[in-house]
Amino acid sequence: MSLKVAIQMDPIDVIDIDADSSFRIAEEAQARGHELFYYTPDKLSYREGRVMARGWPLTVRREQGNHFTLGDEQDIDLADWDVVWLRQDPPFDMGYITTTHILDMVHPDTLVVNDPFWVRNYPEKLLVLQFPHLTPPTMIARDLETLKSFKHEHGDIILKPLYGNGGAGVFRLDPNDRNLASLHELFAGINREPLIAQKFLSAVSAGDKRVILVDGEPVGAINRVPAAGETRSNMHVGGRPEKVGLTDRDIEICAAIGPLLREKGQIFVGIDVIGDWLTEINVTSPTGIQELERFDGTNIAEKIWQAIEARRA
Numbered sequence: 001m002s003l004k005v006a007i008q009m010d011p012i013d014v015i016d017i018d019a020d021s022s023f024r025i026a027e028e029a030q031a032r033g034h035e036l037f038y039y040t041p042d043k044l045s046y047r048e049g050r051v052m053a054r055g056w057p058l059t060v061r062r063e064q065g066n067h068f069t070l071g072d073e074q075d076i077d078l079a080d081w082d083v084v085w086l087r088q089d090p091p092f093d094m095g096y097i098t099t100t101h102i103l104d105m106v107h108p109d110t111l112v113v114n115d116p117f118w119v120r121n122y123p124e125k126l127l128v129l130q131f132p133h134l135t136p137p138t139m140i141a142r143d144l145e146t147l148k149s150f151k152h153e154h155g156d157i158i159l160k161p162l163y164g165n166g167g168a169g170v171f172r173l174d175p176n177d178r179n180l181a182s183l184h185e186l187f188a189g190i191n192r193e194p195l196i197a198q199k200f201l202s203a204v205s206a207g208d209k210r211v212i213l214v215d216g217e218p219v220g221a222i223n224r225v226p227a228a229g230e231t232r233s234n235m236h237v238g239g240r241p242e243k244v245g246l247t248d249r250d251i252e253i254c255a256a257i258g259p260l261l262r263e264k265g266q267i268f269v270g271i272d273v274i275g276d277w278l279t280e281i282n283v284t285s286p287t288g289i290q291e292l293e294r295f296d297g298t299n300i301a302e303k304i305w306q307a308i309e310a311r312r313a
Helices: 021-031 094-104 117-120 124-128 144-154 180-190 202-206 250-263 289-296 300-313
Strands: 004-008 035-039 044-047 050-060 068-070 074-077 083-086 111-113 138-141 157-161 171-175 195-199 207-212 217-225 242-245 266-273 277-282
Touching: 004 021, 021 300, 044 094, 044 171, 050 117, 050 202, 074 111, 083 124, 117 124, 124 138, 124 277, 138 144, 144 157, 144 180, 144 195, 157 180, 157 300, 171 180, 180 250, 202 277, 207 250, 217 250, 217 300, 242 289, 250 266, 250 277, 289 300
Parallel strands: 004 035, 004 083, 083 111
Antiparallel strands: 035 050, 044 050, 050 068, 050 074, 138 195, 157 171, 157 195, 207 217, 207 266, 217 242, 266 277
8 A cells, every 4th residue: 555645843953863653654654655745734735725835845854964854845735635734843823723623624534543533532631530549639720729729639740831841841849848939920920811720640750651543542652760860751851761661551641542542533643651650642743662662672653654544454
């Protein structure tokens, strides 16, 4: 099966080819004989009933500093393509949301991965709210007094933007911290969105596990260990990836959420587990497949394409 595959992603020239999941997905697609086209989100448009993208035919190679070649720039009608990858990074703002509305107009005749309707309705820090028995105590609120009451109850908490990513703006407020009001003032001056607070999990010192699911099934995990003096374990801020296996609790969590992910067309998902608790379900632009492949020898990109090809067949 040869598919025409368009990839909507951030600028390809600055990616780390040894870590970027979009690159590995494109590399595997090319190896399987699929035709690649690349464009950035600002090049997506709706035009008189057609969903268009201005971009370039793409060839990739695992060669540092010379990892891609672009053909001549052209406009394509995404209705003529088999697969569109929704792969730009958050923040999950109105620009991101608008792309999901536009891509909705060609899906599912053109298979958009992940399903844009449910990406829009299941941003990472909100989908977990459907599984309170799997998550640590969590609050979403904008009102300062409400947040204060949560901190008073739990003492040691994590406070972060509801639609942030990559560990940006994540704060630990321990029982002696007096900065909640100041942080609330800072965030309130930036946007009108609520904040998310969660009880701090001391198990994070041993790592924040990223479990990869393909079409609702767990296929492996990596552990991300915070740098010395850091609470955040994100690799963007210095977290160290380590080899790790799936525990019985990980499998239990995946069994609870997997059927919903599969039903809603979330083919490539990365969940975050600290200790025994689910903290995020990442559906927008999950990462980790290259690290997992290096540790376990498991070709996650191959499994992803097998799931997509089965749907297209």
